[in-house]
Amino acid sequence: xxxxxxxxxxxxxxxxxxxxxxxxxxxxxxxxxxxxxxxxxxxxxxxxxxxxxxxxxxxxxxxxxxxxxxxxxxxxxxxxxxxxxxxxxxxxxxxxxxxxxxxxxxxxxxxxxxxxxxxxxxxxxxxxxxxxxxxxxxxxxxxxxxxxxxxxxxxxxxxxxxxxxxxxxxxxxxxxxxxxxxxxxxxxxxxxxxxxxxxxxxxxxxxxxxxxxxxxxxxxxxxxxxxxxxxxxxxxxxxxxxxxxxxxxxxxxxxxxxxxxxxxxxxxxxxxxxxxxxxxxxxxxxxxxxxxxxxxxxxxxxxxxxxxxxxxxxxxxxxxxxxxxxxxxxxxxxxxxxxxxxxxxxxxxxxxxxxxxxxxxxxxxxxxxxxxxxxxxxxxxxxxxxxxxx
Amino acid sequence: xxxxxxxxxxxxxxxxxxxxxxxxxxxxxxxxxxxxxxxxxxxxxxxxxxxxxxxxxxxxxxxxxxxxxxxxxxxxxxxxxxxxxxxxxxxxxxxxxxxxxxxxxxxxxxxxxxxxxxxxxxxxxxxxxxxxxxxxxxxxxxxxxxxxxxxxxxxxxxxxxxxxxxxxxxxxxxxxxxxxxxxxxxxxxxxxxxxxxxxxxxxxxxxxxxxxxxxxxxxxxxxxxxxxxxxxxxxxxxxxxxxxxxxxxxxxxxxxxxxxxxxxxxxxxxxxxxxxxxxxxxxxxxxxxxxxxxxxxxxxxxxxxxxxxxxxxxxxxxxxxxxxxxxxxxxxxxxxxxxxxxxxxxxxxxxxxxxxxxxxxxxxxxxxxxxxxxxxxxxxxxxxxxxxxx
Numbered sequence: 001x002x003x004x005x006x007x008x009x010x011x012x013x014x015x016x017x018x019x020x021x022x023x024x025x026x027x028x029x030x031x032x033x034x035x036x037x038x039x040x041x042x043x044x045x046x047x048x049x050x051x052x053x054x055x056x057x058x059x060x061x062x063x064x065x066x067x068x069x070x071x072x073x074x075x076x077x078x079x080x081x082x083x084x085x086x087x088x089x090x091x092x093x094x095x096x097x098x099x100x101x102x103x104x105x106x107x108x109x110x111x112x113x114x115x116x117x118x119x120x121x122x123x124x125x126x127x128x129x130x131x132x133x134x135x136x137x138x139x140x141x142x143x144x145x146x147x148x149x150x151x152x153x154x155x156x157x158x159x160x161x162x163x164x165x166x167x168x169x170x171x172x173x174x175x176x177x178x179x180x181x182x183x184x185x186x187x188x189x190x191x192x193x194x195x196x197x198x199x200x201x202x203x204x205x206x207x208x209x210x211x212x213x214x215x216x217x218x219x220x221x222x223x224x225x226x227x228x229x230x231x232x233x234x235x236x237x238x239x240x241x242x243x244x245x246x247x248x249x250x251x252x253x254x255x256x257x258x259x260x261x262x263x264x265x266x267x268x269x270x271x272x273x274x275x276x277x278x279x280x281x282x283x284x285x286x287x288x289x290x291x292x293x294x295x296x297x298x299x300x301x302x303x304x305x306x307x308x309x310x311x312x313x314x315x316x317x318x319x320x321x322x323x324x325x326x327x328x329x330x331x332x333x334x335x336x337x338x339x340x341x342x343x344x345x346x347x348x349x350x351x352x353x354x355x356x357x358x359x360x361x362x363x364x365x366x367x368x369x370x371x372x373x374x375x376x377x378x379x380x381x382x383x384x385x386x387x388x389x390x
Numbered sequence: 391x392x393x394x395x396x397x398x399x400x401x402x403x404x405x406x407x408x409x410x411x412x413x414x415x416x417x418x419x420x421x422x423x424x425x426x427x428x429x430x431x432x433x434x435x436x437x438x439x440x441x442x443x444x445x446x447x448x449x450x451x452x453x454x455x456x457x458x459x460x461x462x463x464x465x466x467x468x469x470x471x472x473x474x475x476x477x478x479x480x481x482x483x484x485x486x487x488x489x490x491x492x493x494x495x496x497x498x499x500x501x502x503x504x505x506x507x508x509x510x511x512x513x514x515x516x517x518x519x520x521x522x523x524x525x526x527x528x529x530x531x532x533x534x535x536x537x538x539x540x541x542x543x544x545x546x547x548x549x550x551x552x553x554x555x556x557x558x559x560x561x562x563x564x565x566x567x568x569x570x571x572x573x574x575x576x577x578x579x580x581x582x583x584x585x586x587x588x589x590x591x592x593x594x595x596x597x598x599x600x601x602x603x604x605x606x607x608x609x610x611x612x613x614x615x616x617x618x619x620x621x622x623x624x625x626x627x628x629x630x631x632x633x634x635x636x637x638x639x640x641x642x643x644x645x646x647x648x649x650x651x652x653x654x655x656x657x658x659x660x661x662x663x664x665x666x667x668x669x670x671x672x673x674x675x676x677x678x679x680x681x682x683x684x685x686x687x688x689x690x691x692x693x694x695x696x697x698x699x700x701x702x703x704x705x706x707x708x709x710x711x712x713x714x715x716x717x718x719x720x721x722x723x724x725x726x727x728x729x730x731x732x733x734x735x736x737x738x739x740x741x742x743x744x745x746x747x748x749x750x751x752x753x754x755x756x757x758x759x760x761x762x763x764x765x766x767x768x769x770x771x772x773x774x775x776x777x778x779x780x
Binding site for chain 2: 130
């Protein structure tokens with residue numbers, strides 16, 4: 001297999017964007033190509049989950065190629081639920097590693113603001129099991145709520161631990177100009193007290209408002225290239241050194257132990273093995289915290305901490321910038337935002353920014369190995385990536 | 391790049407299927423794995439266009455993995471409009487050629503019967519340009535109608551030539567047990583006459599009912615494998631020898647000459663070059679005849695006939711079984727049916743069947759080189775494949 005490098009990155013603000021979906025995809029693609037000093041590419045993959053249903057558009061990738069005037073380069077839309085972004089990066093990896101193409105855009109984009117937040121939850125529930133979950137009203141927040149309750153019971157995680165994830169990620173997002181939610185929150189007033197009503201209502205018990213990511217629009221893009229093209233570009237050599245993917249049962253209740261995120265464990269191990277790294281080699285990680293509990297559990301399944309001890313490491317500050325393994329320096333899905341198809345690409349965007357040393361106030365000093373975990377469904381299709389600075 | 395072979399195939403009837411979409415995908419996948427003598431695969435791509443909108447389902451690929459109990463194998467949905475199927479095959483090709491995976495399922499599936507035929511036309515128009523075509527009511531049949539009128543004017547194609555495509559493909563479908571439309575039609579009564587009203591009403595002038603493919607449900611699957619696995623399987627060695635893809639402008643009116651299908655020309659040339667073949671080496675071809683005119687024009691752009699002469703070759707019987715270059719022996723989209731995401735995979739299914747010598751009454755004798763053209767949008771994203779028998 002040929003080695004594959006990221007030589008260009010681009011991103012929109014994650015917020016509510018009043019542009020057509022294809023433009024939300026095209027804008028960061030232009031940025032990424034400028035960053036890579038390229039005026040054409042061989043191929044493009046566009047990660048998106050909602051175009052057909054939310055935006056009434058199919059053939060999105062062809063539309064984006066048209067916006068970018070990149071004909072006759074081929075293009076496809078890749079859909080893997082919330083892990084669509086990392087799946088597009090994996091597809092780009094294989095396109096280059098195979099020798100089929102030398103330069104590939106991996107773009108992710110979502111425009112959710114055509115639906116309200118209730119409809120957004122309804123839309124996202126289309127990825128749960130249609131005959132065992134969705135039909136009974138099981139949405140992603142309700143799955144996450146039940147999962148959290150089990151985890152609290154089994155490992156002693158408390159509402160304070162969940163809040164610590166949100167507080168940390170909001171703080172990180174303050175230094176990310178592209179983040180959707182940029183306000184500092186503190187422990188005061190976000191948990192129940194006998195003295196004052198909380199401003200943090202329950203969404204899906206025990207998960208509260210500040211445990212759940214926002215509904216965002218946004219786009220993000222990477223240019224991936226063969227070693228030869230990467231060297232010629234003169235851009236920092238950020239290698240996509242490891243790619244791992246694993247699936248799990250569609251219905252969460254079919255898992256022998258629903259508190260185990262087996263697909264995260266397998267995908268992470270695969271990606272790290274391919275990159276010849278251990279979890280302890282990783283300097284910075286973006287984990288898929290659509291719900292605060294997920295950051296804690298993923299930090300264990302990836303191997304940063306022992307099973308059941310992620311919340312203790314969090315409490316000790318080990319996942320903060322400056323800690324042992326900073327997690328979600330971008331603000332994560334929680335505060336950076338979660339435009340579904342764009343999320344996995346944006347995780348990689350943050351890691352590349354960190355490995356280039358261009359993350360300014362949120363920079364992890366000397367970061368050389370970065371890791372992303374993009375979580376599809378409720379953990380039924382997970383893609384992990386390892387990036388290294390050469 | 392490693393060589394890639396097709397070692398297993400499976401297909402459902404193309405008709406109206408009262409099964410959930412994920413089962414329509416899973417059923418031919420099981421057949422293809424049995425055919426390949428495999429009980430697991432490394433990865434799967436599922437080609438589909440309408441799950442999000444028509445079937446209210448996202449994360450389809452993860453659902454199909456679950457139906458097949460293939461965890462932890464990874465999977466993605468690939469969407470490239472009507473060319474989704476061939477795009478999934480291309481993705482599978484790159485996954486194996488790169489060395490990332492050894493065995494990959496390329497599955498295509500569509501379940502259109504949740505909408506009526508008017509809604510189906512509305513749905514398919516979501517792939518036309520949202521701001522320059524769809525918004526003005528330009529549907530795929532209307533684009534095809536205008537395209538046909540121009541082609542008639544420029545090259546002397548007549549309604550009789552269009553009917554000849556339909557008559558030939560209906561006749562071929564009589565020998566294909568999986569075809570949707572299995573009734574012989576003849577020239578009598580399908581064109582206007584002063585003596586009798588036609589039973590072939592106009593859909594989008596000059597295209598009539600028998601010029602347009604049906605709205606079908608169906609699924610199809612291939613198992614692709616590395617040379618090593620293919621040899622071990624003991625199955626016939628059908629090589630995926632050429633892969634080509636090209637895009638064109640999104641809006642048809644943006645093309646310098648709208649009667650040129652440039653993306654077909656480029657994708658075909660690329661696929662043939664990679665396979666080290668010429669159009670004249672091809673023994674059997676499946677072309678994307680969603681509208682009868684397309685078979686004629688594609689047969690020219692691929693290089694089987696000179697530009698503007700496809701209808702003359704058709705008239706001479708050169709595209710019939712037994713002719714110089716039999717086209718759409720399966721019945722084509724016209725008569726076999728067009729479950730959108732499945733179509734490109736089903737084209738490959740027919741070619742593999744022909745190259746294996748298993749096409750019974752529709753067999754092209756001694757076929758060793760087969761070709762498919764899968765046409766996305768209205769020619770804005772085209773994928774061509776060349777298969778050879780070793």
